[in-house]
Amino acid sequence: MKPARDDHPLFLLYCTIFMHSDDEPRKRTARACDSCYRQKVGDLTPLHLVAYLSLVKLIKCDAAQPQCEWCSHHNLPCTYDRVVTRKRKTRDDDSAQPKASRLSERISRIEQALANSFPELDAATLDFSQMQTLDENTTASSSPSTTSSHLPSTVTSTVGVHFAGRELGAISLLTGIPFLLPEGQEWVQARTGQTISRDNLSPARAPWEKERGQSTNNLFNNLSNQNMFELPDWRVVRLYLEAYKKSFVMQRLFPIVDPDLFEETITSAYKQPHSSFSHGQASSRACVIAFLAFVARLPPIKEFVMNSPLGEVDYDALAIKAQFFLTQVLQEPASLEGAQAVTILTLFELSSGNMRATNYFAAIAARFLFMLGANLGDPPQGNQSIRAEKRYRALRNLFWICYTLDKDICMRTGQPPTIADENCDLTLPPGYTERAFMDPESEDSTNVEPIFPFDLRLSVIKSRAHSTLYSVSSLKKSDAELLKSIRELDDELEKWRAAVPAHWRPTMSFAQDASDPNVSMHSVMLRMNYYLCMSIIHQASSRCKSWVNGSGGLVDGISSSLTLSVEASRSTLCYLESAEHVLVDGVFWTLIFYPMSALLTIFCSILQNPLDPRSRDDMGLLRVATVMMRRIFTRKLPENEVAQFKLVADFVVELKRLAECAIDKAWREQSAGSVSSNFLSN
Secondary structure, eight states, X not given: OOOOGGGHHXXXXXXXXXXXXXXXXXXXXXXXXXXHHHTSGGGOOHHHHHHHHHTGGGOOOOOOSXXXXXXXXXXXXXXXXXXXXXXXXXXXXXXXXOHHHHHHHHHHHHHHHHHHXXXXXXXXXXXXXXXXXXXXXXXXXXXXXXXXXXXXXXXXXXXXXXXXXXXXEEEETTTOOEEXXXXXXXXXXXXXXXXXOHHHHSOSSOTTSOOOHHHHHHHHHHHTTSOTTOOOOHHXXXXXXXXXXXXXXXXXXXXXXOHHHHHHHHHHHHSSOTTOOOTTHHHHHHHHHHHHHHHXXXXXXXXXXXXXXXXXXXXXXXXXXXXXXXXXXXXXXXXXXXXHHHHHHHHHHHHHTOHHHHHHHHHHHHHHHHHHTTTTOOOOOSSOOHHHHXXXXXXXXXXXXXXXXXXXXXXHHOOOOSSOGGGSOOOOOTTHHHHTTSOTTOTTOOOOOOOOSSXXXXXXXXXXXXXXXXXXXXXXXXXXXXXXXXXXXXXXXXXXXXXXXXXXXXXXXXXXXXXXXXXXXXXXXXXXXXXXXXXXXXXXXXXXXXXXXXXXXXXXXXXXXXXXXXXXXXXXXXXXXXXXXXXXXXXXXXXXXXXHHHHHHHHHHHHHOTTSHHHHHHHHHHXXXXXXXXXXXXXXXXXXXXXXXXXXXXXXXXXXXXXXXXHXXXXXXXXXXXXHHHHHHO
């Protein structure tokens, strides 16, 4: 009986153990038996083939009689009946080339054969020669400038960025950096007539990500002479906890702790001397320090403590201290305090613009919550104590914070989500639908029931959008399947919009001369996320193969879908401009992703259709956005972040310049064509 394909990895392991003895050299056989021969390339799936190429020397028939090792082990007939047509090279030919050169050529031929036979495999997976070169040069090439400047081109796991059927670039699954592929660079240069700078359009990190490496190193150096186990003055913690209790807005948006349960956490953290702590106490201390670090940077909390001599705290240094405790927290049993500490650090890093750390902490927080059962959502059964009920609500609040952050991070970085919907109870908290659109900033509102940073239902739609449109499995969908998924998600998004009360309901489009009478920070986040969902859902139509094939009416349909994505991007910029007066200080890193994502979509739209009447309007919108973003986001921006904003500003200015060049070039070519036609006709 022929072995199943899934047996191949086990066969490789078997060969490794039993057929590679250091005691005696392995004999070279001129010809494998028929069964062993069938284990080679012809019988392997693409993934097994990759494994085979890495371990090709292990698959070798020993030609033993009357049965080889493989046939004997699997009780198979050992025959040599097949016809061999390939001729072995002569010794002279072999000696003519160095061994390394022959190996390099062989690998190149293998790569080409794989690319031809299995086009669905990612090219980076097949680039063995690059991996070999990288491996050999690891110790030799340690220059930071070299590795950073060429990072985008060597990343091996990416999601393609498409527009109107053209793959322009990719978002790295490792870094979240958008970078242009050679085809994308050629397209931009062809449309603009300009030689683009890779540093401007393909920066070493995403424009919405802050580079904190140097500042973090400085903080570590400053803290090196301090006792890292030392807690902040307990009076400072009490001051900020009282401010958190008084700020109903922050309690509703960020239900990171239950105030009563947090009193127990403070007691646990401070019950021993600062120089040491008992097993299980690291989670409490990390939770207290992380809480203080996060709430100390919230503008409403700052207002409550601004007149207190204890109000000044270095929240960046506190965050570093909380991270120091995490190594011990991860060795302790999962606890509510540990989950709170990591979740709060996730929020802190997101609001600081450090997407890399945000990504890591979000994944750890999700694992904590899975271990504690927060994803299951089962309320306490029977006559539970008030404390047990509070603990259950606190865990579910943490779960929903992590869930919404997970889906937001997914969109910002291009990485797949950590939390899978099928493993979670996504039943909304009791009464959430009714209170979700009560203004949290209303002065007479004393309700502290949570509404969370992002609308939970929009987060569920984001999750489904990634699963059905941007996951690895979704890339295999046909045009019809892809458009069906887009239509279903669009229907779901419209149902959500229709369910929003009229005075909160986002309009499908928002023009520059429009206004929102109920504008607030809550409505800004609501609109930004609605337009983002609209954009990412319909942007997926760019991946349809019909753009390339030119399938008549189908192209018209997917063109309409892409138009909705561009319109949502226009609405993002227009609404942000109209809501400028309600934006609180310190929201730069939280909000910057939304206008940047919209600008990139509009930029591609202008390059695709530079002579379209809307392109001139879009060009004006880019100019306004450039000034608006500088005006909004530089207000009270800390000195150490001014340089960060300059990188964003330079990126936007370059987009605007190239878009202008594309429009001017298209008009010049059209005018030249008209003159030429008139001349020929006369």
